[in-house]
Amino acid sequence: MTLAIFDLDNTLIAGDSDHLWGDWLVEKGIVDQQHYKDTNDQFYVDYQNGRLDIMAYLRFSLNVLAEHDMAQLHFWREQFLAEKLDSMWLPKAEALLQKHRDQGHTLMIITATNHFVTKPIATSLGVDTLLATEIVSSEQGIGNKIQGIPCFQAGKVHRLNTWLEDQPYDLQGSFFYSDSINDVPLLEVVDHPIAVDPDERLNALFIERNWPVISLRD
Numbered sequence: 001m002t003l004a005i006f007d008l009d010n011t012l013i014a015g016d017s018d019h020l021w022g023d024w025l026v027e028k029g030i031v032d033q034q035h036y037k038d039t040n041d042q043f044y045v046d047y048q049n050g051r052l053d054i055m056a057y058l059r060f061s062l063n064v065l066a067e068h069d070m071a072q073l074h075f076w077r078e079q080f081l082a083e084k085l086d087s088m089w090l091p092k093a094e095a096l097l098q099k100h101r102d103q104g105h106t107l108m109i110i111t112a113t114n115h116f117v118t119k120p121i122a123t124s125l126g127v128d129t130l131l132a133t134e135i136v137s138s139e140q141g142i143g144n145k146i147q148g149i150p151c152f153q154a155g156k157v158h159r160l161n162t163w164l165e166d167q168p169y170d171l172q173g174s175f176f177y178s179d180s181i182n183d184v185p186l187l188e189v190v191d192h193p194i195a196v197d198p199d200e201r202l203n204a205l206f207i208e209r210n211w212p213v214i215s216l217r218d
Contacts, residue, residue: 001169004100005160005186006127007178008111008118011196012097013088014217017121018113019044020088022061024080031064048199050181054112054152059144062135065116066144073116073142081120088121092216096177097125106169110160110186112152116142131159154185177214181205 009016022040025031039060046052065073100107108129109122115132122130133151136143149155164170176183176190181201187193195206195213206213 002103002105003108003169003171003174004097004105005108005110005174005176005190006097007176007180007183007196008109008121009113010179011177011216012090012093012109012125013121014090015088016044016047016113017088017117018061020084021080021117024084025064025076028076028079030076036064047180047182050201052152052182054150054155058114058133058146058150062114062142062144062146065135065142068141070137070141077116077120081124085121085124090216094125096216097127100175105175110151110156112150112156112182114146131156131163153182156183156186157189160186178202 006012026033026037043057107127109127110131111118112133114135116135118132119130131151134147136145136147149158151159171190174190175192176186177194177196179196179198181199193211195202197215197217
């Protein structure tokens, strides 16, 4: 009943799916190109530096989804994945997931990126349990508001604890793999925190605490 939990962006995949989705919208001319790209890039820098205003970012990123019906969004998402998924793929990440499967562990992806973008990526990785930022949606389309709290920083711990309330699991023996300083709250509550190709600040923290650091890219 051991949980093996994984961040998605820049951990199991080579890149940030949320930022790449925004870049793809720019490439296709679906959004105002220069303004959207500049804003999207600045939010990504803020995220990397651990100072992202997650609610401001969600208001920005979800507006474009709310402006189109679900059929159009699904068509664009299929195009995005067809064009970008191969460049994000990490064979060593697949091997790591399989290693945990072989040990009988339950796999979970937990990500700040919204469920709409990440669900098909998690499916491609063969991971059924996904905790992501949830968007208010219906059969007709996606809104520009989220359900509950964002799955970000301490919000990941909250979302995980809420999930655990209805599951036959606890965090005994648990693993969590991440690249980002933003994930320290969750890294500190699992039994086996592991940094994967970490950013500079997370790498320094792991060296200080003598915690393991691995690479899925070299």
